[in-house]
Amino acid sequence: DVKVTQSSRYLVKRTGEKVFLECVQDMDHENMFWYRQDPGLGLRLIYFSYDVKMKEKGDIPEGYSVSREKKERFSLILESASTNQTSMYLCASSLGGRGGNSPLHFGNGTRLTVT
Amino acid sequence: QQQVKQSPQSLIVQKGGIPIINCAYENTAFDYFPWYQQFPGKGPALLIAIRPDVSEKKEGRFTISFNKSAKQFSLHIMDSQPGDSATYFCAASMGGSNYQLIWGAGTKLIIKP
Incomplete structure (x- = not known):
């Protein structure tokens, strides 16, 4: 069974802090994703990566960056946290390269509050 | 063009009833339509998916109906x-x-x- 583990379930940070959200998957998946989930807005893609050290912007990349130094780990970085980044953050992984509709496997999310 | 419009936002049904959730899209280039299920405190998980070459797909009590001409698809949950x-x-x-x-x-x- 695929397991996607997000390092923190809840995080509270102050405005202006640098925040790291970590995600690890154990199934050797090529693709990894960071989504943001807000009520009434569905899931919005922040960044994705289809290979180590490769990254592409999603729909809402502003204020975020990512790092993928190892295949199993994908980190989301908030360079200077702001209150409008308070949200649920979901990491996902999937098998396959740039093509294919293999299922997304999600972690249980990190609820980030920026005060 | 890129939106998928889902309704209703919330739904309450008695046990044994058949909830129906509807989605509509504009972009005719879409060719894969999955449904994900998310329980409280968990991430979403793939439930069922359909491609536009079929009008219906069933998996257990879950059914996707697809209407290509109307650009709509819906999820039905039996029992x-x-x-x-x-x-x-x-x-x-x-x-x-x-x-x-x-x-x-x-x-x-x-x-x-």
Whole structure:
């Protein structure tokens, strides 16, 4: 069974802090994703990566960056946290390269509050 | 053009009833339509998916109906149970790429015992 583990379930940070959200998957998946989930807005893609050290912007990349130094780990970085980044953050992984509709496997999310 | 419109936003159904969640899209290039189920405190998980070359797909008590001409697809849950209470998301993608998944806003479903 695929397991996607997000390092923190809840995080509270102050405005202006640098925040790291970590995600690890154990199934050797090529693709990894960071989504943001807000009520009434569905899931919005922040960044994705289809290979180590490769990254592409999603729909809402502003204020975020990512790092993928190892295949199993994908980190989301908030360079200077702001209150409008308070949200649920979901990491996902999937098998396959740039093509294919293999299922997304999600972690249980990190609820980030920026005060 | 890139939106997937999902309705209703929330739905309450008695046990045994048949909740129906609808999604509509504009972009005719979409060729893959998955539904994800999310329980409280968990991430979404793939429930069922359909391609536009079929009009219906069933997996257990879950059925997707697809109307290509109307650009609509819907999820039906037969004999619904309290354990089906969850948030359901429809999505669409094109070109065989799950990088391009466009998500509906989600429907919070409650099945009353």
